[in-house]
Amino acid sequence: MNARKVALECLLTLSHTSASIASVVDSAFGRYTIDGRERRLVNGLVYGVIRWQRHLDWVLNQFINPRFQLDARHRNILRLGAFQLLHLDGIPAHAAIYETVQLATSHHRKSARGRKAAGFINAVLRSVQRKGTSLAYPPLDANPIEHIAISLSYPTWLVKRWLQTRGVSWTLAFCRASNQIAPLALRVNSLLTQREAVCQFLETNGIAAKVSKIAPDGLVLENRAITAFDATGDQSLKDILRREDIYVQDESAMLVSHLLSPKDARFIVDLCAAPGGKTTHLAHLMGNTGKLIAADVSTEKIALLQKNCQRVGVRNLETRVMDATKEDIGFIKTADGVLIDAPCSGFGTLRRHPDIRWNKTFDQIRALSEMQYNLLKNAAQHIKPGGILVYSTCSIEPMENEEVVQRFLTEFPMYTVENARRFLPDVPANAVTPQGFLQTFPHEHGVDGTFAARLRKVV
Ligand SMILES: C[S@@+](CC[C@H](N)C(=O)[O-])C[C@H]1O[C@@H](n2cnc3c(N)ncnc32)[C@H](O)[C@@H]1O
Numbered sequence: 001m002n003a004r005k006v007a008l009e010c011l012l013t014l015s016h017t018s019a020s021i022a023s024v025v026d027s028a029f030g031r032y033t034i035d036g037r038e039r040r041l042v043n044g045l046v047y048g049v050i051r052w053q054r055h056l057d058w059v060l061n062q063f064i065n066p067r068f069q070l071d072a073r074h075r076n077i078l079r080l081g082a083f084q085l086l087h088l089d090g091i092p093a094h095a096a097i098y099e100t101v102q103l104a105t106s107h108h109r110k111s112a113r114g115r116k117a118a119g120f121i122n123a124v125l126r127s128v129q130r131k132g133t134s135l136a137y138p139p140l141d142a143n144p145i146e147h148i149a150i151s152l153s154y155p156t157w158l159v160k161r162w163l164q165t166r167g168v169s170w171t172l173a174f175c176r177a178s179n180q181i182a183p184l185a186l187r188v189n190s191l192l193t194q195r196e197a198v199c200q201f202l203e204t205n206g207i208a209a210k211v212s213k214i215a216p217d218g219l220v221l222e223n224r225a226i227t228a229f230d231a232t233g234d235q236s237l238k239d240i241l242r243r244e245d246i247y248v249q250d251e252s253a254m255l256v257s258h259l260l261s262p263k264d265a266r267f268i269v270d271l272c273a274a275p276g277g278k279t280t281h282l283a284h285l286m287g288n289t290g291k292l293i294a295a296d297v298s299t300e301k302i303a304l305l306q307k308n309c310q311r312v313g314v315r316n317l318e319t320r321v322m323d324a325t326k327e328d329i330g331f332i333k334t335a336d337g338v339l340i341d342a343p344c345s346g347f348g349t350l351r352r353h354p355d356i357r358w359n360k361t362f363d364q365i366r367a368l369s370e371m372q373y374n375l376l377k378n379a380a381q382h383i384k385p386g387g388i389l390v391y392s393t394c395s396i397e398p399m400e401n402e403e404v405v406q407r408f409l410t411e412f413p414m415y416t417v418e419n420a421r422r423f424l425p426d427v428p429a430n431a432v433t434p435q436g437f438l439q440t441f442p443h444e445h446g447v448d449g450t451f452a453a454r455l456r457k458v459v
Contacts, residue, residue: 044088044225053153059082077100082128100121105117152176153179162174182448185215186220187246189284191287212251215254217284253277260336260388265336267334270338271295272375274302283317292314295319295321302321332383340391349449365397389415392450393450393452395451396451415455
């Protein structure tokens, strides 16, 4: 099956469902036989078009009469063509245009309608090729919101918000870094093997990896274009990585479990645990001993967590399905540490999930911050004196991070912040805020945006 056809099918599915990009691409790879190189192209095209959607539409609209009504199919064919011309290296312009025009004709083969559509797409893409890189954007100094939103492809409301709270240079740097392709990072279970042994194993499969600079158990694949969907020979990378001693996880997420000092703990509770990234890490850091309870509101997600925990040999686990904002969670009262890895906007993970910029609204962030506070509040009364409560998100929004923790500390003055630096000696100095919270950013640390606060109940 032709890679561009598969990519177009994925884009059309994404334009009328709320499915995640990963699930749509994964399901397409399940339906069609596509080799490793083509899989990489499908992946690059689908993620790239979604990431650059606003920029692509703005460029295309310079060459399309505004009265002309484009249907979703032709809009997405044009986006695919413009993306290859403007953002993808390695595909000659004539090949990108020819292959994209073929997508239009293949649908209405040789009909007058098909020829007309092909002629239109060909003409628009030739204009993009000639003039697409020399268009004048709204100037940065006079109109920074639209300049950044259009040239870097973000919704206006988000850019406006970041400019107001963080300023121009932060917003530019963050938006640029969040448009990069994130490398695949792996956490190695050092109870079972060493990072170097996994590096060697990957190398024998033709995959170069290096040791993480910030996460003690982390490895990072050198080639950013490699995704979990890739295949080497007749084995997919997903199969290669289905080892007991490896878990795919961003380097910044690998830092959070350390904040619970799990090596010294006998009992830890993970209240928003699925799909189990941090649960599996906690089990590993606890030496697979003591007791670990993982809870989540979703039955399906707990089933996935159980599968993941089984794969990596977790032996100290109990699971619960529950709403941790309101149900009785009295069982946490003897825990040494409780983790709340709260549901959040995910804006720290835009490199991996480019679609969330288009799907989230300000009202959702406000509702999330209320829910995040309620998760902390429900846990607060049960934590034992001296017990540890770690709150984390993969967000960069103060409204979901510092402000939630500040509100909590005002309502529950028996909690105090313990500086993350003591538990994460190797992270860069600017990854710990003056208040002692962990906060990473893609543009500063080359990893996802992760926030975490370690709180101790003092009485
Ligand atoms: C950020 S994800 C957790 C990721 C996980 N800790 C990991 O490292 O793989 C947030 C999780 O919280 C769960 N969740 C959402 N609302 C919840 C609630 N009220 N009570 C318990 N879990 C909840 C979601 O189902 C989701 O699995």
